[in-house]
Amino acid sequence: MAVGVVQHIAGYLDGIGERWIGWYVPPVQRAFADAEWQRDSRDAYCGSCGLSAGPGEVRESGCAACRVEPHLGDGIVRLGPYASHLRDWILRVKYGRWAEMAEALGQQLGEAVAEADVVDLNRAVVVPMPMPWQRRMYRGIDHAGVIAASAARALDIEVAACLARRNGPPMMTLSATERLAMGKRGLSVRRRWGGWNLDDVDAIVVDDVRTTCASLRGAIGLLRKLKARRVVAAVVAVADESARRGSDMTPKVPISREGFSGWT
Ligand SMILES: [Zn+2]
Numbered sequence: 001m002a003v004g005v006v007q008h009i010a011g012y013l014d015g016i017g018e019r020w021i022g023w024y025v026p027p028v029q030r031a032f033a034d035a036e037w038q039r040d041s042r043d044a045y046c047g048s049c050g051l052s053a054g055p056g057e058v059r060e061s062g063c064a065a066c067r068v069e070p071h072l073g074d075g076i077v078r079l080g081p082y083a084s085h086l087r088d089w090i091l092r093v094k095y096g097r098w099a100e101m102a103e104a105l106g107q108q109l110g111e112a113v114a115e116a117d118v119v120d121l122n123r124a125v126v127v128p129m130p131m132p133w134q135r136r137m138y139r140g141i142d143h144a145g146v147i148a149a150s151a152a153r154a155l156d157i158e159v160a161a162c163l164a165r166r167n168g169p170p171m172m173t174l175s176a177t178e179r180l181a182m183g184k185r186g187l188s189v190r191r192r193w194g195g196w197n198l199d200d201v202d203a204i205v206v207d208d209v210r211t212t213c214a215s216l217r218g219a220i221g222l223l224r225k226l227k228a229r230r231v232v233a234a235v236v237a238v239a240d241e242s243a244r245r246g247s248d249m250t251p252k253v254p255i256s257r258e259g260f261s262g263w264t
Contacts, residue, residue: 025092028104035085039108040078042116050076050210050238072213073205073220073231077116079108082209082237090143090208090236097141105236106150109206114155118232119202125160126152126234129207129219130187132167147236148206160198162226163219164190176212187218189226196226203228210235 026034046053048062048071057063062071080086089105092098114121128148136142145161152159166186189196203223210216216233223231 025096025098025101028100031085031089031101032104037080037085039112040080044080045078045238047075047077047116047118048072049213050078050233050235051240052081052238069213072216072233073224075116075118076210076216076233076235076238077109077113077118078210078234078238079105079112079236080238082211082239086237093141093143093146094139094208097139099141099146102141102143102146103150106147106206107154109147109234109236110151110154113151113204113232113234119204119230121155121157123200123229124155124202124204125158125198126155127160127162127203127205127219127223129205129215130161130163130165130190132165132186134167144207147208151204151206151234155204160196160201160203162190162192162196162198163222164188187215187222189222198223198226198228200227200229202230202232205231205233207233207235208237210238 025031031037043055043058044053045051046058046063046066048058048066049069050072051063051065053063061067082090089098089101093102093105113119126148128142129144131139131142131144149159164187166188203226205216205219205223207216207219210233216235220231220233
């Protein structure tokens with residue numbers, strides 16, 4: 001009888017455990033190893049726009065997509081497409097406050113920037129894609145800020161948080177058209193005593209996901225106005241056609257317009 005009760009309780013506790021599995025996060029290095037994940041090599045994507053590219057698809061002028069769209073600043077570095085494990089990790093960083101993963105991805109991104117050799121690291125700064133403070137309050141993590149700080153540490157350069165952003169609905173909940181309209185308008189140069197002098201500085205704008213490019217283009221435009229010598233984007237993932245296909249844009253983690261919606 002007692003054994004039955006214990007088993008019953010154990011079963012009940014297992015049930016609780018299962019409900020928590022969505023929040024259970026393994027050590028980052030084990031997550032990388034289990035997924036057999038490695039960041040993209042430079043020839044897996046177009047260095048001008050960040051879209052996935054097959055062998056021989058990228059030329060000096062970029063890929064097929066680049067030839068119809070203006071280039072994204074002075075190029076882009078990415079870790080991979082917004083799909084599979086990388087997408088899950090980003091969602092857990094954003095909605096599950098997985099700071100260790102944000103730091104690990106930031107370090108990977110810093111190493112990828114160094115390998116890509118697209119900026120002069122003797123005069124480069126990392127500029128985090130800003131998050132409105134209201135959103136940081138309810139999310140509890142400024143994920144792009146954590147990723148950017150970690151990337152800057154890996155590169156041994158400074159962070160220049162020179163951009164600000166007005167509050168608005170989270171980008172993930174907007175349609176592509178809405179995102180395009182929102183992108184540039186929410187961004188501005190952050191006010192600071194003495195202003196920002198990026199004269200002759202290479203700026204590396206760091207964000208988690210490149211979707212339509214609207215936000216990145218807005219940030220790049222502002223950094224150009226601050227006289228940055230080169231402006232390069234560095235993003236953890238790029239949502240391109242291969243990632244968009246199927247249900248890849250639908251997050252597995254339940255979210256609402258307000259962010260994470262609960263257990264069910
Ligand atoms: Zn391209």
